[in-house]
Amino acid sequence: MNLTGLGFVLLFAGLILAFIVLGRRRGARPAAFRPLEALQSLPTTVGEAVETGRRLHISLGTGTIGQTDTAAALAGLTVLDQISEVTVVSDKPPVVTASDGAVMLLAQDTLQHVYSRQNAQERYDPTSARVAGLSPLSFGAAVTTMITDDSLAGTVLVGSVGSEAVLLAEAGHRANITTLAGSLDPAAQALLFAAADYPLIGEDLFAGGAYIGRHPGHIASLRAQDIMRLLIGLAILGGALLKTLGILP
């Protein structure tokens, strides 16, 4: 019986709900978030894609659904939803790549919804969301060839990727297109930090929904995250203090 864990979850959930409610309140003081360069640059990339009439490449990484990296894939789907809203209206719909069948299916759903929201179902092409490769490396390698084949205008990578992300970034750099990339795996973040034009570091990966779409739920959860962050900080300090005082073994 892990009450601490349960309590943590309940508190977190409660905070999210609370912030959602607070956010809905009329005249609620709207949330403001610190500048986050990578995410705020997205419109540029998207705009370039739309204007150059090329396709935007949105990669959900090699993550899967139903496992611990589910969160990363979901974050990617959120971003996909936001971006495709804009790009769908271009005659060149975005290319979405994943490495897992389930993620790919969810991506197709997302695209389909966006299209139907834009009353453009007829232009929805299921293969615009595809599995590039079933192993991380084959995924990365496949994408390097896609960049020229599908004449991509930019790559937005939000998901869980490993070192193969470097292939993607390098290919993007060679094709002289913008690469915005973030990964669940900090080790990959480090590589992307060096290789990508716009690296998404740490949990910024999950901030997309709040920053791009300003989705109330996402804003609320970001605020909740901040609260939990403070709590964790206090816990660490407290723990260290107790340790120092010898109270904690």
Add this chain to the structure above:
Amino acid sequence: MPAALLQSLPDIMVFALTLMVFTYLLGDNPLYRLAVHLFVGVTAGYAVLVAYYNVIHPQMLGPLVVSLSQGLAVLTALPTLLPALFALMLSLFLLLKLSPGASWTNRLGSVATAYLVGVGSAVAIGGAITGTLFPQINATFLSLLPQTELGFSPERMVDHFVIIFGTLATLGFFYYGARVRPGRPPERPPLARPVALVGQVFIGVAFGVMYAGALVASLAFFADRLVAMWSILEPFLGGG
């Protein structure tokens, strides 16, 4: 020496494929693309085999087939088969989603994806809390007056201090809340700024070390290929 050649065909192939891949260093080219597509295809095929032989067959189809082969005995064994049957149903739903159009198939498939999403998020949460969050927090409970067998050790103290506050600063760097003043963009609240600054340094160090590690790792990959290629080439050179 055709015989030797035939015998060393795989080696030659490995050698050729490796070279094809390395041509990418000069730039995107057909050879590389060929290699990559080959790689993607082979990998996918292998993954499917593994998935089938290691998971789908033993856990789902196997039991069903076996019990079905027992004719009516199925009915008696039904309860034990329910999990497999349910799994089969979900799998079929998921496969249905592949068929384009037909909204009802899609919606059925969504049942499977919803299931996956639900379990996935739960596992992610549980894992993050029990596996990362708590253990890591726990690990940061460090005494600022560490006692080693040699008694109090100042350098240990420094280390602990750095770890504790480095962790806090890094965590604080990601603080999203911002203050908005009219006429200004949102900016980190004054308190968060120094924290973020320190956090940046620690993130930089962590990333730098990881990058260095990854570099050495990838170097090992390359060296490994060199050794492999040489070991292939050697006999030919040696054998004239």
Add this chain to the structure above:
Amino acid sequence: MAVIRCQACGKPNPDFLDVCQYCDARLKPLEAGPAPEAAPAGDVIRCQACGKPNPAFTEVCQFCDSPLKPQLFGFGETTSAEAGDQIRCQSCGRLNPPFAEACQYCEARLRPLQEIAGDETAGATAAPEPPGSPGGGPESGAQPGMEWMRRLSTEPSAEPDWMWTGAAGEEPEPAAAPSEETPDWMRPFGGEQPAQPAEPPGSPEGGPAMPDWMSSLGGEPTRMETAAPAEEVPDWLRSFGEPPSQPTPSAPAPSRDIPEWLRPPESSEAEAAAPLGETPDWLSTPAQPEAAPPAEEVLDWMRSSGGAPAQPAEAAPPGSPEGGPAFGAEPTSAAEMPDWLSALGGAPAQPEAALPAEEVPDWMRSSGGAPAEPVETAPPGSPEGGPAFGAEPTSAAEMPDWLSALGGAPAQPAEAAPAFGAEPTPAAEMPDWLSALGGAPAQPAEAAPAFGAEPTPAAEMPDWLSALGGAPADVGGFETRPEAAPADETPDWLRSMGISAPTEPVGAPPEAAEAAPDWLSGLGAPRFAAPAEPTSPFGAFTEIPAEAAPAAGEMPDWLSSLQPATPPEVPGAPEPAPASSLFGAMPSPFAAEETPTPLVPPAATAGLALGEMPTWLQSMRPVDVQPSRVPPEVDNYEEKVGILAGMRGVLQAEPAIAKPHKSEVPVQKLEVSEAEAAQATLLAGVLKAEAEEARPVSKRRLQIALPVERWLVFAALALAVIFPWFFAAGFFPAPTTIARETNAAFELVEGLPTDKPVLVAFDYDPAQRGELDPAAQAVIFHLMRRGVSLAGVSTHPAGAGVGQDIFNELALGLKNAYGVSYTYGVNYINLGYIPGGPVGLLQFATNPRSLFNTDFSGAMRVWDAQSAPEMSPVYGLSDFSLIVLVSSTPDAIRAWIEQTQSFAAAAPVVAVVSAGADPLVRPYYEANPPQIKGMVTGIVGAAQYEQRAGLPGGGPASNRWDAIGGGVLAAVILIIAGNLLGALARMTVLRARKR
């Protein structure tokens, strides 16, 4: 509409729902019941698009989704601050939205200027904090560039949420903008009513048809300064293109801009950032108050509207001198500005840095193009203009095109239409709106094809189209029946133009940059040009170039054309001398801006001229002058009214004149486009370099150099790896010091009980074998030597295969090396692949037997004591004596620890990890109590372990030691060199820009 869009999530809902089926947000505000009118006036904002009343708290018209309140890029505080009761116009007594400064019905001012000043600065909120401010750090520094880029990339009303999300508030509209408005934007152009935007507003369906863009525009008056080109377009469009039927939106927009010019004092208070020292300067000259708000952009467009100082100059000679220093001081106040400014302006000084040089004059020229006409009294109606620009193939074709459109429209609209057809896809957007421009005035029908032709551009384009489509139409209407617009209407749109036009160069994206200012000013200029001619100021401009002439080589030709046009204005002449000296020191885009105005020193003009073709000055001058100069005059109605009235009178003449001139300088057109392309990229690059942190300065330039550079680097690396390994074996002696964690792992294995099996997880792809195999082999071989039985698993589909390989290999090696036979099933087994990653791991951890019946090959029954005796004692993870995790990613390690920890308390964990994963796995090792008892990290760890375990003849890692050594050293040297060079290059570039 049978569909109501949820204002929270943007998803469509059937209109009978009260609550969004997706996010449960209320769809219909309670007030807006069956009888909206019933709602108390106090709480009602009337939608400017559809005219229906909305509750005051709604940000968005619940009927047409168009923004009701200005969105300051999501600075909800200010936004919400504005949400108040409506304001009753004192003169006409009608209600106006709370944010309107001028009555939407009678143009009468609604509030004292101070208030507006407050809003004014508020309006500037989106601009980044001045670099001076602490803690802003790179992020905040990054803003301005990104903002205007962002403008380009998103449809205007989607903007607020693209903007950093600082408090778009819960006002749902901006939040869901992309999802929400795009469709709206598209609808008019999606083909449902393609021709509609082009329709003259006067026409019956014209008014109602436009709600979408109109309203969306109507919503953003406060945004004027900071607004995107797209933003402004609508505003000024509205302002002068307002159909008499619906003048509403026009009022707020312009009035928002003016106040501060009128009222220097407020502006000075408003500006938190600008050094107080300047404020007096600002005040001194009416033109400069524009610069007051701290917002970068305001500064920018002020600068871009460099013409401004000019007018005061002529108007009041004493004023301008202070104006000079004020601007001169500017750079110091705003750190990033000077850089790109100098980049733009400094360029003329160094020709090879040509790009900047060209662009500055260019866009001016282009923007000035139209107004230039009046100066050159060319035969009206000459047709070339249309086709010439229409044929324009370059991406920057917009500028000429719009001109042609502009010019062509009044005379022969047919011209304009073809122009867009000829347009290349890259510039596809422009031609369309161009067509709108050109087509509309002449015959609205023209515009329709343009929209139809428009495939599916960015969400923004449509509204550009509509905006522009609408605009000229309005213009036409305006001109045809002047009485439609009240007398003071003119100042309004003039003003709005004065601001919006200059804003573009800074605020506009590469392609759009030219377009926006150009046609803006173009549109603006025409109106002034004619009246301007007679007036003294205009004369002054035309005059100054005369002085600049000697310095500028190419000037003469146009000068000649100018001279006649300029009657008096010798008084204007003295100005330049003093002012110029000041401006010389000053960022030159500024100077560039000035050039049209008398303030510019001959030298500067010469420099600029050199970069360009002769005619640029003339063409640029009026444009740049007009917009910027207009405002100050506008500000104080009393004095300047005379001029304005005069201008208005001449309006019809202008467009006719505009065309011919263009036609006469086809060469110029060519260079224009080319130069504009250059400017676009460069301006983008420079601004980004200044403003953004993580964006390549300008990818274009790298493009050339990189491949070669890349090859060199690659070659160096390859050599560095091959050489020592091949020729200098032993150059790098194997490691002698064994890392703490490696030693721990060794000790753990060394002291392992042999009765229980060890679980080895091969969680890596065959691709990573190069690094991990040596390490894994070292540990596993050590285990085998100790006679421990092994069970392999993998959470990586291909990992099981790797495990199989390694097991078999090592078993063989063991046999050869020690004659110990290690048999499959008895001493080692490969359970195979654990599907579902961590989820599967959890299952495996909770009950291994439930997961595996057979081994990896599927042939052997794992739990059957006969076939696999070693596994018979295993019921859970705790039945293993040790868990060895061989993984390339920290994720896999984390997954194992997260999922299995609680089940494998008895079994210590040793991690064999890639060097890349080390820092993230280490915390588990450093943790207290450690979750990982020992670590072997990558090739280095492998080598150490091999040393420690004393494997016969060293291991694979030791064999590669030399290659590794060479590679790492080369990498280090290259990285150091590359970054030093890079840093130096950056510094020099920065310094160059500063200079």
Add this chain to the structure above:
Amino acid sequence: MKIRFGNALLTAIAAGVGFVTLLGYFVNAPILRVMRQQLVAWASLLAAVAVIIGALNLLQVHLKKMTRGAPGWFYSLFLILSLVGTLGVGIAAPFVGWGSGPTNTANAWVFHNIQSALGAAIAGLLFFFLVFAGYRLLRRRASLTLVVFVVAAIISLIGAAPLPAGVPDFGLRDLRLWLAQVPAVAGGRGLLLGVALGVIATGLRILLAVDRPYGE
């Protein structure tokens, strides 16, 4: 309304299974544990099915590419051939007596001589790309983090590098160790904690039905 019902059902499924699974982590009631195990087992089964779906999609996409003659269709041909070939061999193996499962001789050969070789080669490329990325790092952008990044990277590279005999490491080895064991641990821990927060928040949004990425 039908749609709404569908949504409600899906949401219920996702949130339901999610909560049960999650509770299984914290409340060790046997029933919960059993349920969680079953749910998880099914999920991992579906994950395997997802692999097959992925392969099917791969085929679908590249077949389409070929039939349309889209750029690079020629390579798609090879992809399809290799995929089908690998599968076919794997299926045929038992009947040809090559042994069954993914370890059958044929697939083992392919795995060893093609998949591993290609994979290792492609991974070998990373070395060059990584160095080059580091090489042009400060040229593209400059920030505190980046400078620290470069310095830390160089130090830990030299620290990790095998040094020629007799060449002294100027205390860099120890410095690197310290970097890797103290500040890097701190930074990594901070990142991990942050990511964990993000993961939990994202997961909770699903369980709270704030996000519904699944299906219709």
